[in-house]
Amino acid sequence: MTSAVIAPLGVDSPARGLECRGCGARFPLAAQHACYECFGPLEVWYDADSLAKVTRAQIEAGPQNIWRYAGLLPVGQHAADRVTLNPGLTPLVRADALAAEIGLRAPLWVKDDSANPTHSFKDRVVSVALTAAKALGFTRYACASTGNLANSVAAHAARAGVPSIVFIPYDLEPGKIITTAVYGGDVVAIEGSYDDVNRLCSELVETDEFEDTAFVNVNVRPFYAEGSKTLGYEVAEQLGWRIPAQVVIPMASGELLTKIDKAFEELVSSGLAVAPEGGWKVFGAQSLGCNPIATALHAGTDVITPVKPTGIAKSLNIGDPAAGLYALEAVRRTGGWMDYASDDEIRDAIRLLARTTGIFAETAGGVTTAVTAKLVASGKLDPDLETVVYNTGEGLKTLEAVAELVGPTYRVRPSLKAAREAGLLG
Numbered sequence: 001m002t003s004a005v006i007a008p009l010g011v012d013s014p015a016r017g018l019e020c021r022g023c024g025a026r027f028p029l030a031a032q033h034a035c036y037e038c039f040g041p042l043e044v045w046y047d048a049d050s051l052a053k054v055t056r057a058q059i060e061a062g063p064q065n066i067w068r069y070a071g072l073l074p075v076g077q078h079a080a081d082r083v084t085l086n087p088g089l090t091p092l093v094r095a096d097a098l099a100a101e102i103g104l105r106a107p108l109w110v111k112d113d114s115a116n117p118t119h120s121f122k123d124r125v126v127s128v129a130l131t132a133a134k135a136l137g138f139t140r141y142a143c144a145s146t147g148n149l150a151n152s153v154a155a156h157a158a159r160a161g162v163p164s165i166v167f168i169p170y171d172l173e174p175g176k177i178i179t180t181a182v183y184g185g186d187v188v189a190i191e192g193s194y195d196d197v198n199r200l201c202s203e204l205v206e207t208d209e210f211e212d213t214a215f216v217n218v219n220v221r222p223f224y225a226e227g228s229k230t231l232g233y234e235v236a237e238q239l240g241w242r243i244p245a246q247v248v249i250p251m252a253s254g255e256l257l258t259k260i261d262k263a264f265e266e267l268v269s270s271g272l273a274v275a276p277e278g279g280w281k282v283f284g285a286q287s288l289g290c291n292p293i294a295t296a297l298h299a300g301t302d303v304i305t306p307v308k309p310t311g312i313a314k315s316l317n318i319g320d321p322a323a324g325l326y327a328l329e330a331v332r333r334t335g336g337w338m339d340y341a342s343d344d345e346i347r348d349a350i351r352l353l354a355r356t357t358g359i360f361a362e363t364a365g366g367v368t369t370a371v372t373a374k375l376v377a378s379g380k381l382d383p384d385l386e387t388v389v390y391n392t393g394e395g396l397k398t399l400e401a402v403a404e405l406v407g408p409t410y411r412v413r414p415s416l417k418a419a420r421e422a423g424l425l426g
């Protein structure tokens with residue numbers, strides 16, 4: 001099972017194998033996530049000529065979801081082979097009022113990925129990972145999750161009619177647990193942090209009993225990670241095949257940030273999109289309660305010291321981030337920066353985003369919005385360059401973050417007299 005190779009390979013997929021991000025060693029397209037030579041993480045590598053053959057017209061004629069980019073993805077070239085809720089093509093919302101409040105003069109956009117089927121960007125990565133898992137012959141779907149991934153794996157498995165088992169920290173928000181368990185798969189609440197959950201899953205995946213199980217972010221992680229690229233492709237297409245000058249991205253493992261940057265590079269090198277003058281800059285957002293990547297950047301080091309996460313931005317609470325080094329590399333190479341926000345700043349920013357755009361984000365969206373404002377205030381974000389902020393999740397899943405801060409403006413008995421007394425008529 002785990003030695004199976006995705007077939008038919010080389011016919012329609014532009015992917016040619018897996019490549020070590022550390023030493024460059026290459027392996028077949030299989031369920032393998034670590035390098036046999038140096039234990040570094042593996043990434044899908046593509047045939048550059050195949051990528052270059054993809055045209056804007058082909059993409060634009062494709063379905064209204066991530067699969068319009070199938071020519072740039074490792075799997076899913078044929079609709080019948082996909083395990084998917086058809087996520088993607090979420091709104092890119094012009095945010096003039098937010099820009100004015102935080103001091104940006106150039107256009108500001110919010111890429112609102114809460115509009116996906118299970119209301120976070122994780123539907124993108126799960127669709128690609130599970131389509132690979134099906135091709136590799138796996139018969140059960142699993143993940144180690146900070147919440148949104150569990151939602152998405154459970155829902156995809158339900159749609160596909162395949163059993164699922166998801167692993168989460170026991171103290172997740174009730175909204176994340178309910179919206180996972182409702183799909184009927186197994187939900188295992190672990191008495192520990194996400195990093196404990198992840199370690200356990202790395203051990204389970206090696207057992208005979210889990211040999212038939214694809215953990216989307218463990219044994220098929222290289223495919224999972226590629227799904228994040230669609231958040232880069234879409235923004236460029238929605239801007240008329242232009243790459244924005246500045247992007248602000250929330251970080252948990254740091255993978256999403258590295259893949260949006262990779263997507264921009266692919267679009268430019270294959271001639272599909274135009275880079276801004278002076279290139280694009282990538283900015284990363286974390287919370288004060290879990291900021292190991294931003295702390296390493298601020299300290300000017302490549303050593304990411306794991307932390308024990310705290311705070312309300314639970315979906316981003318990965319204390320030992322697997323792609324942290326690569327996120328640092330992308331931010332340094334492009335001339336971006338990272339910062340982090342406290343719980344109170346996150347709560348304020350959720351309300352700021354809601355009040356100025358009509359988008360109700362989960363805590364991760366609060367993190368990104370708060371950090372965007374900080375980066376403008378500190379001069380790291382250029383207020384005169386076009387900027388895209390990624391909202392990756394839905395506020396309804398983390399209601400408790402703002403529950404005590406908002407409520408009815410008035411409480412009035414149902415009579416005109418009472419309405420007048422309450423001041424509703426001026």
Ligand SMILES: *Cc1c(COP(=O)(O)O)cnc(C)c1O
Pocket residue numbers: 120121122148149250251252253254255256257315316362364365392393
């Ligand atoms: C998982 C997640 C992220 C970050 O993902 P990484 O690729 O691990 O950095 C961001 N936002 C939300 C809402 C998430 O659930």
Ligand SMILES: [Zn+2]
Pocket residue numbers: 020021022023024025035036037038039040
């Ligand atoms: Zn290696």
